[in-house]
Amino acid sequence: MVDAYLNIFVIFVLMFMGYWLSYRQLFTNQTADVFSKLVLTIALPCNMFLNITKNFSRDEFLALFSGMLIPLCSILVTFILSTLYTKFFSVSSTRKGTFITMFTFSNTIFMGLPINLAIFGEVAVPFVLLYYIINTSLFWTAGVYKMAQDNPESQQAKIEFHPVAALKKIFSPALIGFIVGLIWVLCSLSVPKFIASFTGYLGNLTTPLSMFAIGIIVYQIGVKNLRMNHDIFGVLLGRYIISPLIVWLLGQWIQVPDMMLQVFIIQSAMPIQNSVPILTRSYGGDVEFAASSLGYSVLLYLIYIPFLLHLIL
Structure with a gap:
């Protein structure tokens, strides 16, 4: 347990280095774009390929796919609950879709992969990827579609959403690296x-x-620009309480290996996806709400993760 905490502390030291170097004007917003592209198009695909070919045989990997039912069911249930939440608590129509997306979908790669590597090591990577496949597929389809509806000119927002663009996001270089590694293992x-x-x-x-x-x-x-309100509180409630609780409950019904369930719980309780504020801006939604929710979710994660680990490990 202590080693897991120390490894996570190192991860967050790296995050604060990024913050400090930005404060010192050595990193800019364009630097973040470059780093994101390097990770998504080069580093992450290589990481996916190497880990899947290194840690699993053909038979071992085929045995994992029964576990995909948990992330699929948990995300669908969370999506339904988030929709009901917006109705019961009267979330504004200009942020309803963004609320549902942030409530439901987690940051499975930029935060999820490093955190799980710090806790479990490379053996957890295939479990991380199983959750990532489901989370990413639904985010770039149902999630993006809901965010598009936040635009007051809803008809125009719907026109801008295109299934082909969503498929390109789903079949990202990271997923392609995973697929190539999978073919390598299966052969x-x-x-x-x-x-x-x-x-x-x-x-x-x-x-x-x-x-x-x-x-x-x-x-x-x-x-200093972060502003808490009841909608942001609802997003954090979904990210850090409801979503992992649903995964845990499903794990009591669907039998999977202990580490797989632990990884799924951690993946379900990650901060908001980095791309949500950018997508919200492109669809004409409430950017301040999305950005503040992202900021709070990342900062509160520092306090939240030790409690989560204490409960599941």
Whole structure:
């Protein structure tokens, strides 16, 4: 337990380095964009490929897919509950879709992968990816569609949403790296040493660049600009209480390995996705609400994660 806390502390030190270097004007918003692109298009695909080929055989991986039912069911249930919440608590129509998306979907890669690596090590990566596949697929379809509806000119917002664009987001380089690794494992192929070394060097960039990007984003939002309200409180309630509780309850019904369930719980209780404020701006929604929710979710996670680990480990 102590080692897990120390590893997580190191992760957040990297985030605060990103914040501090932004304060010192060494990092800018454009730097965060560069880091994000490097992670999503180069480092993360290499990380996915290497970890899946390194840690699992064909039979071991095929046995994992029964566990995909938990993230699928939990996200769908959370989506329904978030929709009911907006009706019972009268969430504004200009932020309703953004609220539902932030309440339901978590930051499974930029935060989820480094945190799970810090706690469990590389053996947890396939479980992280199973949750990531479901979370990402539903986020770039149902989630983005709901955010598009926040635009007062709802008809125009609907026109801007295109299924092909969503599919491109779902089949991201990270997922493609995972699929290539999966094919490699299913074909029982060995990875040449030079490829393992190459992908290893690039894959090791994932955690530091991800946390630097998070730190830059928190700085750009501005801690002083954060404004708590009942809608943001509702988002945090969904992220950190309701979503992991649903996963835990499903885990009592659907039998999966203990570590898989623990990873799913941690993945379900991650902060809000980095891209939500950007998407909210593009669809004409409430950007201040989205940015403040993201800022609070990241900062409160520092206090929240030790309690969560104490409960599940």
